[in-house]
Each structure stands twice: as structure tokens, then as C-alpha cells.
Amino acid sequence: MKNLYLLLLLITQIFSAQNYQSIEEIDTACTQLGFMGDEEAEDAVDKILSQIGLFRNFTIQECPDINNAVAKNIDVGDGKKARYILYDNEFFEKISDKASNDWAATSILAHEIGHHLNGHSLNNEGSNHQWELEADEFSGFVLARMGSSLEDAQSAIKTLKREEATRTHPAKADRLNAIAKGWSRGSGKTITVQEVNLEEITVVEDEPIEEEVSKVAAQKVIANYLEVVGGQENILKIKSLYQELNYNMSSEVNGTPYNTTMDMKISMITPNNFITETAASGTSYYSLKIDGKMYSKTKKNEAWKFLSFNEAEESQPSFIWEYSLLLNNQEVEYLGRETVSGVECHVIQLPDFNIDMDQDLFRMKSNAERINYYNVETGLLQFGKTITHSFIDYKENTEYLKDTETTSELITTYSDYREVDGVLFAFNHEMKTTTGPNVTTMTMKYKSMLANPEINPKDYKVKD
Numbered sequence: 001m002k003n004l005y006l007l008l009l010l011i012t013q014i015f016s017a018q019n020y021q022s023i024e025e026i027d028t029a030c031t032q033l034g035f036m037g038d039e040e041a042e043d044a045v046d047k048i049l050s051q052i053g054l055f056r057n058f059t060i061q062e063c064p065d066i067n068n069a070v071a072k073n074i075d076v077g078d079g080k081k082a083r084y085i086l087y088d089n090e091f092f093e094k095i096s097d098k099a100s101n102d103w104a105a106t107s108i109l110a111h112e113i114g115h116h117l118n119g120h121s122l123n124n125e126g127s128n129h130q131w132e133l134e135a136d137e138f139s140g141f142v143l144a145r146m147g148s149s150l151e152d153a154q155s156a157i158k159t160l161k162r163e164e165a166t167r168t169h170p171a172k173a174d175r176l177n178a179i180a181k182g183w184s185r186g187s188g189k190t191i192t193v194q195e196v197n198l199e200e201i202t203v204v205e206d207e208p209i210e211e212e213v214s215k216v217a218a219q220k221v222i223a224n225y226l227e228v229v230g231g232q233e234n235i236l237k238i239k240s241l242y243q244e245l246n247y248n249m250s251s252e253v254n255g256t257p258y259n260t261t262m263d264m265k266i267s268m269i270t271p272n273n274f275i276t277e278t279a280a281s282g283t284s285y286y287s288l289k290i291d292g293k294m295y296s297k298t299k300k301n302e303a304w305k306f307l308s309f310n311e312a313e314e315s316q317p318s319f320i321w322e323y324s325l326l327l328n329n330q331e332v333e334y335l336g337r338e339t340v341s342g343v344e345c346h347v348i349q350l351p352d353f354n355i356d357m358d359q360d361l362f363r364m365k366s367n368a369e370r371i372n373y374y375n376v377e378t379g380l381l382q383f384g385k386t387i388t389h390s391f392i393d394y395k396e397n398t399e400y401l402k403d404t405e406t407t408s409e410l411i412t413t414y415s416d417y418r419e420v421d422g423v424l425f426a427f428n429h430e431m432k433t434t435t436g437p438n439v440t441t442m443t444m445k446y447k448s449m450l451a452n453p454e455i456n457p458k459d460y461k462v463k464d
Helices: 002-007 023-029 039-050 089-098 102-117 129-146 172-186 198-206 211-229 231-237 321-327
Strands: 059-062 069-077 080-087 241-253 256-270 273-280 283-290 293-297 305-309 333-340 343-349 353-358 362-375 381-394 404-420 423-435 438-451
Touching (some): 102 129, 129 172, 211 333, 211 343, 211 362, 343 381, 404 438
Parallel strands (some): 059 080
Antiparallel strands (some): 241 256, 241 438, 256 273, 381 404
């Protein structure tokens, strides 16, 4: 057990002032990434994640001779990056005496996991105050869920000698407060905040909405939605998902109509890793997504062909997206009530989603502003709106490939909620995208959905 928790002493900057290597030196030492992740380390990570029902969105990898441990994005070739937690086993032996209890080590690991699950873009400059406090709060939340005391949850940070803030890390007192905030949220063993009080939210709408009040009101609406769709206990039971659906798309581009109909089967070993089989016009196509990498093939028994890698793609740590949103205490805002298509809704501003994709042919930057509309009467998600601003910079402009800047609006209507192993899913998604004069309408109708089907993990193994 002692060796296991020594392995958990993963740290970004907590002990960086004590003669451990720099981020740049780690990059050099781990260029090849030719080592296997230690089984004990992977088991320890999954044990923490299992407490909150989330899925791993990073790789844990042994990297000898770095005299450190760190969570960061690593260049894996061709300008592409992937999320890693890197560690040196000898490093753990050197710092074994620094942890006064097993909880201290666990809190450090939870802190690193918090960076990845919150989508922090760790870079060669380390981090920033906001990211560190978010990771500290997540650490406190997780340890409370695992049964630690507040003192145990704060024990690692309390070993720090430095009290004041640095360029990348907040002051010791601020970090302890962030852990305490997370621990308080998690100590009830549930992510649910208070029940939605419609009268209270109505009062909020009649007065100027302060930032903290708006956030709490938004969390109440989301927490109510989670209870309505099945509750935390049932949500956590879903570890994999199988779906069959029909997809229809019609669009008009410069006056020319286009129509597409497809049948799809999706086998999801996690929310972010899945295999699809698509049948259209008498032909079947197959795709695989694993750890941000996309593969494709046209025949079921042939080898997968690498298609693309997207380091900026959003990870979904739970099959019910709102669960991970509330769990990580992400920034949400209550905008009031609005009647949409005759339905009165609570309006919630969600965190923006940004993409910076650098490909061989072009570089694309986009920002997506997202709003969800929850039915006041039923508590269910009724509508979603996403406004995306995108800029594509072609590296070699031609007559046909020219830099473009666009703004598009996507409106999604969710309906036909059905129970799947105790959790309600919307079986009908109707989407309308408007980009300038061009309009595209799409409909996804799920024919069937099965929770926790038998899935062979070997199907997700790809030989490079």
C-alpha cells in the first residue's frame, strides 16, 4: 500500500523549488515517450475517478530520469499534443518522507487529475492562479467524497514552506481556502445543491443579478435537471452505451438543395471513445475515436486508418454532460426566464468552448458561446443554442482556398425523453444551423439505446 501511495505523489509545481527539473528539461527527457504506464499508477487514477463516476481523459506514463512528476500536454509529433501525467519512480522514493499520510499523496494526484478534467491547457510556462485554484477545489471535493477530513485534504499544501504567491501559483492561504471550498461541496457525498425554488429564482429575475447569486441559481436548475433525469446514483451506473439512430440532413447552399439520410450504430466504451458504423446509399463506413484520435475504414475486417487528431476537442467525463459540469463547479450563469416556442424555460449561460486547431493545410480558431434552456415545468433540457465565431487561415491561399471568417447559430430542440436503465435520454434531436444565407436542418432519431452493453476493449486497440 505504501508503494501505491508513493506513486500517487504527482505534482506540478508544489515542490518545484526543491531542485527538481524544469518543464523544458522534462520535455527533452520524455521526447520519445517509449515507456509503459505503471499498472499501479493506472489503478490508483481509476480508483479516484470511480468515486465520482468520471472517465479518464489523459494517459499516465512512466518517464524515467526526469526527477519529477507533472501533468501537461505533450507533443506527440506533427505538431499534435496529447494529455499526460508523467512520473519518475525514483522521484517518488526521494520524496516519500515528505507526505505525512496517504491522503496527502491522494490530494496531489486529484489536483493533477483536476487540471485535465477541467481542460486546462498546461504549457511550458506551467499554469496560472485560476487553474491552480480550480484544481485545488477539485482535489478537496474528491477527497471529501472519498472520506477524508478537511485537515487530511489540506495536508499536502500545508507542507509548503512558501506562503506568498508566485507568477503561476496562488498564495498558500488561497489554495487552502480553495481546497476547503471543494471539500465542503463534496462532504455531503452528493453533487446536488439545493432543490430549485421557483419563487426564489423569480425574485432573482426581478432584481439585478449578482454574480454569485446568478451562479447558485444556475447550479440549482442544473441540479434539478440531474434529479429529474434519474439522479446521481443512476447516472453513475452507466459505464458504456450502445445507440442505434437515424440521421437526416437537408441543406441549401447558394440556392442548391442537398439531402442526406444515414443509419448509425454507436458503441461507446466511454463518452469520448467510441466506434460507429454508418450506412448510407447502400454503403457502410466505420469510424473509431480513441484518446482524441480519429480512425476510419470502409470494411469491417480491415485495419483502421488514421484520420486526424484534435488536441482541443472537448472531453465529456460523463454520459450526462451536466453531471460533470456541476461536479467541476464550472462557471455558469442564470440569465432569467424566457418563453421559447410557447415553452417557459430557465436560461443558463454555459462556459464558452474554444478551439485552436493547427493542421497541415490551415489553422482554425473558433469560439462557441453556449446557452441551455430548461423547461420550467418538467425540469428537462428543452433547447440549446450555440453561436460559433470561426476564422480559418489557409497557409497557402489559392483561388478556391481563401481565408474565411464566419458566424453560425445552432438551435437544438430536445424531445421524446425515454428511460434507459433508470436515466432519461432525449431520443429526438432536431437541429437548425444558420450560417449567413445558408441553412441546414438535421434530425437525429434514436431507434434504441442500451446502457452497459458488453464491449470488447480489444476492439479499441489500434496498432500504430
